Amino acid sequence: MQNPAVEARRPSRLSFLGLGRGKRDFWSWVTLISFLFWIAFVVYPLFSLLFNSFFNAEGKLTLANYAHFFKLKYYYMALWNSVKISALTTVFSVLIGVPLAYAVTRYNIPFKGAIRILVIMSLLSPPFIGAYSWILMLGNNGFITRFLHEFGIPFQSVYGWKGIVFVFTLQLYPHIFLYVSGALRTIDTSLEEAAESLGRSSFHRFLTITLPLIFPTLSAGALMVFMTSFADFGTPMLLGQGFKTLPILAYEQFISETGGNPAMASTLSVILITCSTLILFGQRYLVSRKTYTMSGMRTPKEQQLKALPRIVVTCAVLVVAFVSVIPQITVFVTSFLKTKGPVFHSGFSLDSYREVLYRVPKAIMNTYGLSLVSIVIMIVMGMLVSYVLVRRKSKLSALLDGLLMVPYVMPGTVLGISLIIAFNKPPLVLTGTWIILVVAYVVRKLPYTIRSSTAILYQLDKSVEEASISLGVPPMKTFFKTTGRLMAPGVLSGGILSWITSINELSSTLVLYVGATATISVTIYSEVFTSSYGTAAALASILTLSTLVSLLIANKLGGKGLQL
Structure with a gap:
């Protein structure tokens, strides 16, 4: 029989990763959940993609x-x-x-x-x-x-x-x-x-x-x-x-x-x-x-x-x-020109904007709605994950930091294809839903928020947190009342940059969308191919104006890091 004392002293795999019995606090669960999220929506789709590449149309294993x-x-x-x-x-x-x-x-x-x-x-x-x-x-x-x-x-x-x-x-x-x-x-x-x-x-x-x-x-x-x-x-x-x-x-x-x-x-x-x-x-x-x-x-x-x-x-x-x-x-200028199909005429009007609001209002709502849901998730995850990476270093957090680099080498088209292959069959079917677009945006754009959050966190002295804890404030309350507030400018500026790239995303959206989840970028792409240049210009102007306002806000929040 194994000696209980020896068994107690033996480090478990979880303790080796920083999640042992003595460390199962809130941040350990954040690390584990973040890791599982990245495994589910990055690693698993990539392996599904790789696995699928070794089969032919008849389902036989091949290198053909x-x-x-x-x-x-x-x-x-x-x-x-x-x-x-x-x-x-x-x-x-x-x-x-x-x-x-x-x-x-x-x-x-x-x-x-x-x-x-x-x-x-x-x-x-x-x-x-x-x-x-x-x-x-x-x-x-x-x-x-x-x-x-x-x-x-x-x-x-x-x-x-x-x-x-x-x-x-x-x-x-x-x-x-x-x-x-x-x-x-x-x-x-x-x-x-x-x-x-x-x-x-x-x-x-x-x-x-x-x-x-x-x-x-x-x-x-x-x-x-x-x-x-x-x-x-x-x-x-x-x-x-x-x-x-x-x-x-x-x-x-x-x-x-x-x-x-x-x-x-x-x-x-x-x-x-x-x-x-x-x-x-x-x-x-x-x-x-x-x-x-x-x-x-x-x-x-x-x-x-x-x-x-x-x-x-x-x-x-x-x-x-x-x-x-x-x-x-x-x-911007051509969006106000009179147009009939691919031909622009002399004179200015708001006809292109009226047509956009009449024909594709759902695309505008989808763009901002899906990006808003994505950015809320990215800001929350960005704050929590960056804290884990900087303040709670472990083997698992180091591996998580490495996995965060994967989206940098994943083209949007590839991400979209991998998500469809991974989630077009039970037990989890996401293909054709708005959820799969949110997942794609979060996976591709979350690194922007995390990098800006970790950058500002490295500049914050740990003594501020230690002083708060020494005064009897619990660590979690210290984070949300003190550290989180100090991180806010960096988190929000990185989040807005993630928002900018999300509302402009085309590659992954074009693979993943269905008619009910079309966005502005996809609609612009479709309008250009059908030579509807007036409505395409109006939609592009809306997108550009949204991006400009977002960048100005990011510049205001980001301080010197984003100064023009």
């Missing part, structure tokens, strides 16, 4: 799906197209974002606040709305296209892979701008000054000193650009005209008018996730090999340009910033 992918040009060219588009977008975004950030940060050019606002505004709407705007301007019947043709200037259209790269670049280079601007403001200039004293030119100093110092931040921004363009569905779908990327192919294989092929869609989704994961680890490997440290004691001073160089730099920066925000202006 993967063999077809690597043998058939139709499939592997979609991967090459995705990589090509993302790589070119990243290169052009760096070529635009880095000089723009350097000019705004280092030189005494005017209108810096306005430039930052314009650049950030280009991030307000999702890429597919930018694609729609450029169709209005540079499409087959776009007003700029017609203008060029009247003067005999040959111009085809914005359609094709070049147009996709163009739209992605203007939409995503602000990521590089924002990341690099922050790094350039805090860089230690002593190394640059030492290089200058040795006779190095400004360009050589930038390449050999400044660029290596900001490389970790620059690579993080480049990763964001690459992953966003690699996973995007709407822009290539609207502009591709037969140019297939991997997200489009996965969607078409899963949802097809002639009968889908879920097994092949699962295979393409697994390949998408694998590629995204490899890219993420590749970026981390490069950063680990090329990391430079500095004291940060001497931040850079603004360089005073002479009159002519200052005018040239200012004009160049303003042109780039203005071109970036043209899609938002186009959407």
Whole structure:
């Protein structure tokens, strides 16, 4: 018989994970429930997706799906197209974002606040709305296209892979701008000054000193650009005209008018996730090999340009910033134009808005209703989970922190397909319900809220909580009365950013919605494909205005972290 004393001293698996008998408090249950939630709605769907990729249409175990992918040009060219588009977008975004950030940060050019606002505004709407705007301007019947043709200037259209790269670049280079601007403001200039004293030119100093110092931040921004363009569905779908990327192919294989092929869609989704994961680890490997440290004691001073160089730099920066925000202006203006189908007429009216309110009011209600439910869940979970990750570290919380990174490498299309495969049969059927959309939004957007919450929690001294507890206030009451209130600005600002991305979500929504749960983004997508440009512009304006208001609120709540 086992000695009771020895048995009592033996650590259980739960105690090893931080949930042992002596630690079964509220936070232990938060850790366990959060972990189970992520297992149910992230890990299980992913394994279902992987499992489904090894079966053919007859339900037999096979590797034929993967063999077809690597043998058939139709499939592997979609991967090459995705990589090509993302790589070119990243290169052009760096070529635009880095000089723009350097000019705004280092030189005494005017209108810096306005430039930052314009650049950030280009991030307000999702890429597919930018694609729609450029169709209005540079499409087959776009007003700029017609203008060029009247003067005999040959111009085809914005359609094709070049147009996709163009739209992605203007939409995503602000990521590089924002990341690099922050790094350039805090860089230690002593190394640059030492290089200058040795006779190095400004360009050589930038390449050999400044660029290596900001490389970790620059690579993080480049990763964001690459992953966003690699996973995007709407822009290539609207502009591709037969140019297939991997997200489009996965969607078409899963949802097809002639009968889908879920097994092949699962295979393409697994390949998408694998590629995204490899890219993420590749970026981390490069950063680990090329990391430079500095004291940060001497931040850079603004360089005073002479009159002519200052005018040239200012004009160049303003042109780039203005071109970036043209899609938002186009959407807003065209929403008030008189229209009949795809043709706009002279004169202004509110007909497009009246038609929207008459035909698709449910889509507007769904967008805000589903996002509101999602954001409440995200704020509550964000506060609780971030506290567990920062203050109650354990093996299980460390594993949970790692699982929270999974949505970063999951395209929305893949998430939608995995959720349908996992929850379209008993014991839990969610397919076709509004609940599955809420789950998708929470899974994809919760990391924004958690990261902003953990960031502010790391800045809060534990002594505040300890002082409250020492005065006899229970730990739980201390959290909700003291710590939670101090965390509120960071939690709410991250929550609003999650809200912004939720109301703009297209990829996962397009896979998961049914007629009764259509949202604004899905309706815009449908209206563009049916050439109802007026109603599409009205809906896009509503979405852009909602995003702008939300971003201003986030900026107000977030303090310096989100200052324009």
